[in-house]
Amino acid sequence: MFQLHPQLEADTIMLGDFPLCxxxxxNDAxxxxxxxxxxxxxxxxxxxLDDADQAALLQESSFLARRLTAVFAADKINIAALGNLVPQLHVHHIVRYRNDAVWPAPVWGQAPARAYTPRELAAMLLKVGLVLGEGTEMVNDHEESEKRT
Known part of the structure; x- marks a missing residue:
């Protein structure tokens, strides 16, 4: 049965499930x-991953990157699967701007994470709704989605 790595659990806010991911x-504003x-x-x-899951991961990643670029007017989307510290496959999708604090360097190790304030998180969740938009196959009942894995 799928379990999220404790470090990912501690560092993130769960938004939902795509068919695979x-x-x-x-939690870094x-x-x-x-x-x-x-x-x-x-x-x-x-x-x-088996071939079908590799294809699904690419499809979900591409969908997310396209929507992030559109909604956030990104200059670049950094996509990476490092896994040096967390030994569970996870793929980062980071919106970047030419004027962000560390451009063009990678974001890792540049500064400690700054957790979202309640107001910032509420605003981000509104944007997440725009990112996901209509027609996104999100599974809201996580127990039901776990039965499929």
């Missing part, structure tokens, strides 16, 4: 930063 928001985690057990690398 759990969608998380990194410095950047619109989203994470997709395939709901599969004991997977550390993309190549460990």
């Amino acid at each position: 759990r969608l998380l928001l990194m 410095a950047y619109p930063w989203f994470i997709l985690v395939p709901r599969r057990t004991d997977i550390r690398e993309i190549y460990e």
